[in-house]
Structure formats: C-alpha cells, structure tokens
Amino acid sequence: MAKCTAVIDIGSNSMRLAVFQKTSRFAFHILHEVKSSVRISENAYKNGGYLQSDAMDRTALALGEFLSIAKSFDARKILCVATSAVRDAPNANIFLSRIRREYSLSIKVISGEKEAYFGGVACANLLPPTLEALSVDVGGGSSEFALLRNGKVEQLYSLNIGTVRIKELFFDTDNIPGAIAYIDEALKQLPSSLSTEALIGVGGTFRALSRALMKKESYPLNKLHAYTTDSTAFLRFAGQIMEAAPKKLKSLFIKPDRFDTIKPGTLILDRIIRHIQAKTLICSGVGVREGVFLSDMLRNSGDTFPANYNPSVRYLLDTYAQHSTHAQQCAHLSKRLFALLHIPLEIDPSYRYELAIAAKLLSIGIGIRYYAYQRHSHYLAMSALDYGLSHPQLALISHLLLFKKGASSSSLIPKDGYGKLLPDNATLDTLSSLLWLSHILLAARVDASEIELSLEGNQLIIGGKSTYLAREQLKNIVLPKNLSVVFA
Template structure:
C-alpha cells in the first residue's frame, strides 16, 4: 500500500479530501483534510435528478484544487468516490467523463449499500464499540449499518437526505408533517433487525448537532469523535431545531454553514433514533472516507484491525517514541505493579488498559522537549488519541501521563474533567503506579520485574541495577501509607 493515500468523497452537500500517511503496517495518521461546499446536488431534486451546470462547475474546480494538494503531499494513491446525488443523476456519465478528461481523475460511483458499509466499517474499527447501528445522514441519502461483534452484518440505504428534504419540503414551506410522513414511509422499509440501544452518528448533520450540544453544556473536551449523549434527553432539542426558523437556529448553536440543511437533518435523526430504539448516540468523526481508506489498508485482514490493536496508540508510538522496547518494558512493569496493588487498594480491573497505554505513551513528548516531556506527552494524547477510545478513556490516560514524574494529579488540572475521571483515590494510585514504573526504569534498563504487596510494604525485585531507581522512587509523592522495598535479583 502507498505510504500516502488521498481519499476524495463527493457527497451531495460537500466534497472532502483527506490525506493519510502510513507509519507502519497498520499505523497511520491524518496529514491533511480539505473541504469544499460544492453542493453538487443543488437544484437537482427539483429537476428529475439532473446535476446542474453551476454545481458541476463548482465540483470540477474543487476537485482540481484537491488534486493539487494531493500532489503537493506526493500522494501515491488517490481514491475517489461519489455518492447519492451523482449516482441518482441521469447525466452522471457526462460529469464523470468530464472530470476524467480534464483532470485525469477517475470517480467511482458507489451505491447506498456500499456507502452504508464504509461508514459502518469506519465506526467498527475506530470507535470502542462492539454492537451498534451507524446512522449516516447525507445530503441525498441516509445510510445505516448494523454492527455485531465489531463486524458489519447488514446495511440499509434510504433516499432520505438533508438537501433532498430541503428542496422537496422546507424550501416550498410545506407543513413539517408532510416531511415527517415522507421520512416514516422510507423508514418502513428498515428491517426489524436494526434495533439497538447504541446509535453512531456519522456525517455533517450529526457533527453539527453534537457541536451544538457540547457548546450548550460547556463541555470541556473539544473533540467530536467519541462524544456520547442520551437519545431521550436530546429528543426535545432535536425537535426544537427541526421546527425552528432559520433565523433562530444560531440561538441553538448551529453554525452558519449548516443553517439551511440542519432542520431536515434533525428531523431525520430524530425519526431514525425512535425507529431503532436508540438509548444513546455516539458521535463519530470518521465516516465514508475513513471507511474507504480502511477497506484498502485492511483488505488482507477481513477489514478488521488485529485483536486489541489501537491504531492511534500505534501511530503515536511510530512517530514519537524514542525507544519502543523501553516503552513496552515500562508498560509491563506498570501492569505488574497494578496486579500487586489492585486488590488492597480497590483498583478496578477495567482501568488496567488505561494504565498500560499511559505507561507506554508516557515519554513520547521527549521528541518535543525533554524537560517538559510529561506535559507535551499529555497534550499529544489529548489531541491525537482519536481512535478506539471514549472521551473518559482519553482524559484518564492524559491525566496519568501529565503527572508521571513526581507529583500526584492536581485539582487545578482535574477539576474541568471531574465528571469524566474516576474516583480521586483511584486516580492517585494509578498515577503513582505510572510514576513508579517510570522510576524503576530510570537507568533505561530492560527486564521483567516481580512485585508483591504485604502489610504496607511493596516489595519490588528487578533484574538490573536499581541504584538510580531507588533515588527516583524516594522523590515520588505517595497517595497513601506505603513503603517501597527495591532489590536487584
């Protein structure tokens, strides 16, 4: 597979391009994202689906710029797909031929089933979910994928889209009941198997509504991907958006570029959540583009990452870890210490993975600055640990990393994230374990330790000289009454 791959998605509302760079077999990161609001579907639904000249011209100009950007990054592979508006257009062949002739770009038009599958594939691999229904509301269609045990087992596509409903109902000022009836008729084709307590929101409508909820609640994490909200709690909010006048939408936190399509989008989302009996919604920053990239990256592994593989952790390690063997040793030592201390101090087994990831990534900030590496490492995790973790996971890992030198977590740092973090006592012990694991390997020595806790004493046996380690351990702030006995085997 090419080291750098550009993926272009020509949607009904926007055209987007992402450029990914591979860092290892399965490791990758986003190098560039470019968006153009080409509105390829503008005027089409009122004119029997025909793409209009002005929309075609906008699309061609945007695609030309996309290719220039991809070339500047030396992208070896360019994947380009078009969805609902183009596949429904009687003049799509003329559009596709023009793009290929003028720009040398081949466009693959995918059907709704494929579109649904790619969205589901992205969610299954890049969110910590096993079972869910993905809901991708686009400009021309709404596509659903049923995920069971992290596999996409069924897909369904409907001609329900924000631009489609806007032009058919909202622009003509028809009663909202008419739009609701149209949606409900389309939803009547949805198989009964598409029932799930967890819905994954994909696409511009889901992102816009998520941003509005986060803004309203003064949410402390500035990241849409993996944000979770209650479906029942937000039904009234969705209804307000669907029924609001365009002038009042900004009052609800809707951004300018979504003012004309968010009302039909909110109405579709509301009806779909009711239909599938969703109890919670998880927002996804990944969708069709990521799914297309992953279908290429994972073509030899049944479109799934290996078990227990975290792509964001791998990418950070590939790019910023100065010594992967030492990082693995620190993580192993942290696990051994956790096993010794978990029972006496009531540390939840479910948090062991967070501890391991924090220990493994604790030194990645050294690439930026040695003296403040713990701060840099935490910042990098807060901003780049995108895939495979919920917000509470990411915040916990970042907090453990931020305080992995001498001090325990401070209230001034943790207060904004209080609702996302575990009990303060648990947090302190986890932080101490990461700091202790780092201290044990102060001489950058490798080896497997042994640990045992008894009557207030944590006995640690290491297969290397622990002179420097003993000094570092004495400097650590402790979360409770505990003595550390360190010996060399």
Template structure:
C-alpha cells in the same frame, strides 16, 4: 500501499479530501482534511436528478484544487468515491469523465448499500467497544443505515432521504406536510432488523447536533468522535431546533455554515431514531472515507481485536522503541493490589499511559508530561472512549503527583475519584522511572508493607528518583 493516501468523498452537499498517513502496517493518522461545499446535487432533485452545469463546474474546480493538495502532501495513491447525487444523475458518467480528463482522478460511483457498508465498517473498527448498534449516515441526498452486531454488518439500507433533497423539494417551499409524508414513507422501508437501542450518528448534520449538545453541556473534550448522549433527554432540543425560523438559528450552538440544512438533518435524525427505538447516541467522527481507506489496507477484514491504530501511530511517531514501562506498570498494579484494590478495568488505561508518558519529550524536555497529555487528548481517538482518553491523559499529566494539574482540571467530571487517580499516577511514574534507568529483568514482591525489588540493587539514580516520588500509601521500598 504508499505511506500517504488521499481519499475523496464526493457527496451531494460537500466534497472532502482526507490525507491518511500510515506509520506502520495498521497504524495511521489523519494528516490533513479539506472540505469544499460543492452542492453537486443543487438543482438536480427538481430536474430528474440531472446534474446542473453550474454545480458541475463548481465541483470540477474543487477537484482541481484537490489535485494540487494531493501533490503538495505527496499522496501517491488516491481513492475517490461518489455517492447519492452522482449515482442518481443520468449524466453522472459524463461528469466522471470530465473530472478524469481534467485531473486524472478516477471517481468510483458506489451504490447506496456500499455507502452504508463503508460507514458501518469504519464505525465498527474505529469506535470504542460497543456490542451492537445501527450507524445512520445522513448526507445531502441520501441516508444510509448499517446494522452492526456480532462483530459484523448484518444488514444495510440506503434511503433517498437527504438534507439537500428535503430542502429543495419541501423545506424551501414551506411544504412541511409534504416533507413529513415523504420522510415517513422513506423510513417505512427500514425493517425490524434495524431495531437497536444504540444509534451511531454519522454525517455532517448528525455531528453538528452532537457538537451542539457538547456545547450545551460545556463538555470538557472537544473532539466529537466517541461522544455519547441520551437521545430521549435531548429530543425536546431537536424539536425546538426543527421548529425554529432561520433568523432564530443563531440562538442555537450551531455553526452558521449549517443553518441552511440543519433542520432537515434534525428531522431525518429524529424520525430514524424513533423508528429504530434508539435510546443512546454514539457519535462517529469516521464514516465513508475511513471505511474506504480501511478497506484498502484490510481488504474487508477487521482490525485485530485488541489493536489500537491511534496508540500505534503515536508510538510509531513519538515513543522509544525500547520502552518496558507498560510491563512494569502492569506488574506494579498486581503487586500493590492489596493496598490500592482497584478494579482490573484500570489496567489497560494505566498501560496506555505508561506507553505514551514520554512522547511529549519529542516537543521538548520541560513540561513534557503535560505535552504528552495534550497529545493523548488530541491524538488517541480511535477505539478509545472519552473517559478512557481523559483518564490516560490525566495519569500522564499528574506525573506521579497526587493532584491533577490545573491545566487539565476541566476533565475531572469524567474522571474517577482522587484516590484512584493518585494510585494510577504513582504506578505510571514508578514504571517510567524504572524504564528510564534502563532496567529490564526485575522481580517484585510485596509483604509486610515492604516492596522488594530484585535486580536493581546498585542503581543510585533510581533510588534517588523513587525517594522523591510521593506515595499514595505508607510502605517501604527495599532493593535486593
């Protein structure tokens, strides 16, 4: 597959183009993302699903622009899927031919279950670890659910329940009784197999709700992917939002572009959450687009269990290939255990930090560790919880010092205590120094409050660097 791949997701409300760049076999990142609110389904739901001329023309214009962007980014392959509005439309085939004739972009019309599958597949592979859950992807024309359990998608369903559909059929007419009747009838098709305490929120409306809660909480990380919250705690907030008048929406931390459909989205979200018995919400920044892309490189298989595509991508682009820092960090964690007595769950973020602590040098030597920490916060997204990401960034930013830099102090509310941070920062910097001195085959032994290092006896720069490194406890270092 080419290095850069464009994926277009054509929904009832918006068309999105994402440019994925592969850095290795499974390592990748999003190079660019562009969204155009095309409203392909506008006017269709009151006309038997028939796509209206004005909506088709606007959407066609968007595809012309997407074609120009694909050429600009040098994307050699394009994957395009059309969802609810297109599959509902009697004249959908006509529109597909029109787009291909004008742009040579082939739209693949997918059914509702396929749409549910792609969303669930992306969430399963790219969220941080969760045992089970139900992905709920709220779109303009439909809502898809996928039951994820035991490492696979066990059930999927598509409902003719979307924000634009509800807006045109009921909300704009003030028919709230009809709206709730319609919603409840649609949701009645969701069987007991979808019961779950974890709701995985997808789609623009659901993410907008998560962003609003993050704003209310003044949450320190601004990336919505992997953000989690207690559904019952915020159910009253959803109720207030649903009951608000249009002119009152400015009082809520909702982007203005979402005003026209956010209440419809909140209704769908709340009713489904109650139907499946959700207690916790896990926000997914990935969905159909990422599912389509992953399917093209994995051919339906899952990413390897302990593989992190974001970590690999950052390493591919910015890290040294010859680094042994993570191995040193793991060995030091073990050898100093009698002093720090930290839980084994800290080994993984420590090793991640050791692998990534030098990536900031690609931006410049000075303040390279704060640069690396910022790169982690913005780039280490897939398969990493917010707490893990914050911890990895903090370890790197501390650069062996016992205190967190003021530039990252806002992360403290989701970080472990100062003693734990001080030890992890020390271990990471110790490992970085060993790696910097081009050392490989070292042996460590700790006894009588003395660390013995075998294999680096004549390394003057190493000794000088370790002498300057603040220790989180009292012990000696001996080179033999």
C-alpha cells in the same frame, strides 16, 4: 515521506478530500483535508435528478484543484467515490466522462449499500467497541445504515432521505408535515425488527448537533468523536433546533454555514432515532472517507484491525516514541506492579488496560520538548488519541501522563476540566503511583526483568542492581497511603 493515499468523496452537498499517511502497517493519520461546497446536486431534485451544468462546472474546477493537492502530497493512490446525487442522475455519464477526459480520473459511483458499508467499517474499526450498534449517515441526498455486531458490519440499508433532497422538496415550500410523512414512509423500508440500543451518528448534521449540544452543556472535552449522549437529551435539543427562528440558531451554537440544511437534517435524525428506539447516541468523527481508506488498507485482513490493536496508540508511538524501549519496559513493569498490588490496593482489574497504554505513552512528550515533557505527553494524548477509546478512557490515560514532584494525581485535575470523566481520586492516585513508580524504578534504564518485586504485608520490596537513582527519585512520587516501598 511515507506513502499517502488521497480519498475524494463527491457528496450531494459538498465535495471533500482527505489525504491519509501511514506511519506503520496499520497506523495512520490525516495530513490534509479540504472541503468545497460545490453542491453538485443543486436544483437536481426539482429537475428529475439531472445534474445542472453550473453545478458540474463548479465540481470539475474544484476537483482539478483537489487533484493538484493530492499530487503535492505525492499520493500514490487516489480513490474517488461519488454518492447519491451522481448515483441518481440520469445524466451522470456526461459528468463522469468529462472528468475522465479532463483529469484521467475514474470516479467510482457507489451504491447506497456500499456507501453504508464504508461508513460502517469506519465506525466498527475506529470507535470504542460495542456489542451492537446501528450507524446512520445522513447525507445530502440519501441516508445510509449499517448494523454493526462485535466489530463486524452485518447488514446494510440505504434510503433516499437526505438534507438537500428534503430541503428542496419540502422545506423550501415550508411543507414540514409533508417532509415528516415522506421520511416516515421511507423508514418503512427498514426491517421492522431493526432496533438497537446504540445508534452511531455519522455525517455533518449529527456532528453539528453534537458539537452544539456539547457547547450548550459545557462538556469538558473538546472532542466530537466518541461523544456519547442519551437520546432523550438529544431529542429535546433537536426539538429546540426545529423550533428556533433563524436568528436563534446561532445562540444554539449552530454555525452559519449549516443554517440552510440543519433543520431538514435534524428532522431526519429525529424520525430515525424514534423509529429505531435508540437509547444511547454515539457521535462518529469518521465516515465514508475513512471507510474507503480502511477498506483499502485492510483489504487483506477482512476489513478489521488485528485483535487488541489501537491505531491511535500506534500512531503516537510511531511518531513520538523515541524511547520505545523504555516505554515498553515501563508497560511491563507497571503490569507486574498492577498484578501484585491491585487486590491489596483495591483497584478494579479492568484498569490494567488504561495503565498499560499510559505506560507506553509515558514519554511521547519528549518528542516536543524534554522540559515539562509530561505536560506535552498529556497534550499529545488529549489531542491525538482519537480512535477506539471512550472519552472516560481517553481522559484517564491522558491524565495519568501528568506528573508533578510530590503531588498526587488527583491534585493535578484541571478546574472546569475533564474531572467528571475520571475515576474516583483514590483509584486515580493509586494508578498514577503505579505508573510513575515503574518509571522511577527504571531510572537507570535497566531491563524491567532485572527489577525484583515482592510484597510483605503493606510493604513492597524492591530488589535488583542499579537502584541508586531510583532510591534518589522515589521521594518525588506520592505513594498510596497503605503502601510503603523499601529497597532490599
């Protein structure tokens, strides 16, 4: 089993473990996660920030089991960070030395800025690229902000506004105006120039609201990471949450374990979004734990992936691409077909990117089962293509992997599915034709360079040896209306 790294994050509200496994130099996946609602900050904010002894006992017990889990995965590294509650506690050392004594574990208490950095690094590397965005992580005790520009973390801020803190200080006594005043006062610490079009939401509250909004709007993908919405719709929904009676929260798709912190969290987000004047909101499925892991893995490359590197695509290829040679050859040939045909077939040149990824992933489904492997490839891409792609890109790449003899790609769009995220049918059908044509032309598994391509009017002429199977299989695909294919 390849090297694993365990990351433990002791937040004010809950403690979490994630076990990461690398599948190649920069590709990874999560092997295990656990969350324990230890609430180390319970009653701390009312008591001058002092950690209470019950809370410390619970945390120590759960932490012991986290370490037993990490050991069961043979984790070579255990990176344990603690944030706001421990950071602010005058008696933190009692807890830290107890853990060091009992488990020989050094907990790293990180500053608010460092916490903001970890969240920012995760977003900068694992969300689709944006020119400029502000990542906002609303935690239990504090909120962290990172300004991202062109994939780099540029500025960091940390404010003492968090769900548990606001709940204990204001919501427990129904003092909502007090909460608003407190939050707005804290936000004044941000530079007045800080205003971005795009805001990236990190952390449980933003995720819970996004999940609920997706359900409410019957969003066609079951994927939180990179879910994008405009702030008007989001703020309208936030208003409904704030006004909802406890019983109503369930019908707004909020899960019961969020009931006690959802309103303070929603209020904090609402004030931040208005303050920043963000127009577009992007949900992040990654945060501090991924940031801690990435900062460690990418420590010798400036905390960023190499250019044009997609860790999800690489993970899928590492894990499923028994046929990597064929996949690479398909990618080459489909790019040549695209270069030759995208102008006459009127396809936007930007789709070359998605086509090439789809070609590389063409046969990953065989790793599940050969029969109907196209359906399995589609399932794998839909499930595991998480990072660095927008939802329309994810839907397009995944959909291109579906194939049915004699059927156009647009006829395979599932009803009530992700159809509204896809390009128009003509574009989709043409991209699919190019992809599956490249697959079929390589039926005899020759090198793509042996296939000769030329265009005469609307006729694509195929030259090269070993085309018996290709000729036989050509009838299986639907060609674009204005293209015919002949073999030289």
